[in-house]
Amino acid sequence: MDAIQFQLNDEHVRLCDLLKLTGIAESGGQGKRLVAAGEVKVDGQPESRKAAKIRAGQTVECRGVKVAVLAKDGEEVKQ
Numbered sequence: 507m508d509a510i511q512f513q514l515n516d517e518h519v520r521l522c523d524l525l526k527l528t529g530i531a532e533s534g535g536q537g538k539r540l541v542a543a544g545e546v547k548v549d550g551q552p553e554s555r556k557a558a559k560i561r562a563g564q565t566v567e568c569r570g571v572k573v574a575v576l577a578k579d580g581e582e583v584k585q
Contacts, residue, residue: 507567513576518559521546521566524575530568540568 512519512528519527525537525546538556540546546553547567548560560566562577 507570507572509572509574511574511576514562514578516578518561519575520556521548521553521558521560522556524560524566524573525568528571528573530571530573545569 510528512524521541522531522534522537525531525540526534531537531540541553541556544552544554545568548558549564550567553566560575562575564575566573566575
């Protein structure tokens with residue numbers, strides 16, 4: 507599984523937008539379809555909310571890519 511990091515510009519990012527911004531999905535619409543199809547996990551659990559708020563310290567997995575979400579300052583938040 508490939509691993510990448512994504513740095514937030516705000517307190518959170520919507521899941522479908524994260525998929526688009528990281529290049530996992532080609533568009534927000536495709537990101538929504540991936541979530542609806544059950545292809546996305548957040549913190550190891552299936553996520554069905556397309557607009558789920560993803561915050562620093564969480565991980566998102568989809569299509570063989572694991573995304574570690576970093577805070578605005580670039581630091582991982584330990585939960």
